[in-house]
Amino acid sequence: MPQSVRPSSSRAARRTGNIALQVGLVVIVGGTAYAAIHNAAQNLAHSHITSGFGFWNNTAGFDISQTLFAYSASTSTFGRAFWVGLLNTLLVASLGIVFATVLGFAIGIARLSRNWLVAHLAGGYVELIRNVPLLLQLLFWYNSVLRALPLVRGSVSLPGGGLLNNRGLFLPRPEIAAGFGYVLIAFVFGIAASAGLHLWRRRRQDRTGEPMRIVWPALGLIVAMPAVLFVIAGLPLSFSLPTMGRFNVTGGVEILPEFAALLVALSVYTAAFIAEVVRAGVAAVPYGQTEAAQALGLRSGTTLRFVVIPQAMRVIIPPLTSQYLNLIKNSSLAVAIGYPDLFQVFAGSVLNLTGQAVEVVAITMAVYLFISLVTSLVMNLYGYALAVEER
């Protein structure tokens, strides 16, 4: 028996239905929210937990193992602890983005290599890393690699005066003397002048069609000029080497094993995904483009630089952005190994001390949301800048 099709209701009737549905949704969401808040207030009153953001200015009373600015358990506030944690998150995330990008592009290009062995080694890396949970990799790097390093007394000496042991990595600390400022100024000036030179070169090429190489003048401006100044100023930079004590290392810059493990795990993991993004992006450029470039007589390096990569970048930017966002969000796994990032400091220590779950979790989520929004905004602007060059 053929099923009868109900004639569609008149537009007016459908409209009332839609409005009823929306009102229903609003009532349900609002009602749930109201009930939740009501219950929360009651439950909090029962367990004598104050609410509100008053705790922000209370003394924190707990220590943080890595602080980028002055912080002490006895005098600093929860608010200051928040900023310490946020800065630690930003530090590990930004370094992770840099390393993951470099490694990911290298591996993505290796996957496209015409050398069978290189392509398959890179493919093996990608498959292995992508199919194993990040948390497992993080625990592996922390517990099996970094915690298994020798004790302080048996530290591994690195070339250049660094020390490596299970307390972390200790690098020489640069000590700046008077006169180093001139070198820095020269360096910045060199970069600015090279950028100017590049713009001038491009405009000249657009006008006359004559190519011009500016690698050597740029190197001279950025490297040689500050180097000469550095010598003239009397080498105003020295390094204080870390020295081994019985149980601890003094001097030098200390890099916590927690930080190192998180940075390595995030970079290695995200690099595998970025490699896939890069591979897919390059594969999305039609082969005819490469052939056309070859027909024009461009060499393979030039083809890559001026034909393939500019077109691939437009495909790469959006998924690359989401990988960066993932890396930032994944940095919150720090809590599993005790690196004092925003999540560990705030949703860990502060939450335990104050018991104000609602406020603390809300602040933490808002901050991650904010970082995500800013990152995608910046990457969208970059993608927009690339797209403008299109016809």
Next chain:
Amino acid sequence: MAIPAEQTYLRTVPAERLPPPAERAGALGWLRKNLFSSPGNIALTFVCVVFLAWTVPPVLRFFIFNAVWSGTDREACLASPANRDPGACWAFVRVWFSYFVYGFYPIVERWRVDVFFLTLAFGIGWLAWLSAPRRDLGAVYFFVVLPVLSYMLLSGAPRLGLIDIPTALWGGILVTIVVATVGIAVSLPLGILLALARRSDMPAVRVFAVTFIEFVRGVPLITVLFMASVMLPLFVPERLSPDKLLRALIGVALFASAYMAEVVRGGLAAVPRGQYEAAQSLGLPYWRMMAFVILPQALRVTLPNIVNTFIGLFKDTTLVFIVGIFDFLGTIEAARADPRWATPITSVTGYAFATLFYFICCYGMSRYARNVEIRLARAHRR
């Protein structure tokens, strides 16, 4: 003009076939083309071979040749005159194996877990095999029958003679599978609803869907899990406070739904407009149009992405360990801290075993997604 006979040349037999150029033929040709085509390539090959020669033998030695396969405690895995350089301590994994699979699930009741694994495998097979008979019934089985059956099996149904097992005793691979399965079984329908809501022309519905999706996607899973495990008990009356595993399940399911919604939305966008118009011109109401015309096509196109999302979800289940639930990774962490097995290599062995498990599951799923993709591309071309 006649040509003198001695100057004519007429071939009467075909020319002898020439061998293919040396650089294209045979194993040698393959090697030359793929490994030694240029000096740069030769250098790369050399670097790779050195790298492999430097890494592969120690790895094989550690995991296979020098590995300790049997033993009852740490003594077996410590360096001894018999085994100076012991490799992976597989004996540790063997002793703890049932803990890794079942957690503290009572031993006499473990058959229930096994039955659960079997019924689940049956359901997954039914849905994953694209030309299986009655896949619509398979969906009903997976999304309706299986959850009820599993709940009664695992948690207990005193009326059927299955005693209650509190979730605190669950652990290991069981919990990992439960979290992942609940995640997919809830997130797929919820994700479809959210995706439809996001494309809806009703402003309140759309705003709600967009806010939910973008909010969840903007924060780390661990904060959602924390919200579920710390804040959820505050939001409900005290006597209704849900159990710990359930709270984590809610967190994971909500999180996965937001990601699934975006995947489904991509599939919906891939369905040509003409399909909507055709369905509307037939007079199909909204839900029937979606159920019989649009969604079947959208879900089919996006099946590889759904599987990829599921791979992500499967890996993310490890995070429940941070909120104090003993999933597979949690049991590994607990077991490796056992002083009876305290050796320098216990942790590495535990992690290697976990890596193997996750790799097999995730790689298998990604191969499946790849195959579906190829199959779809073929169907599309036809």
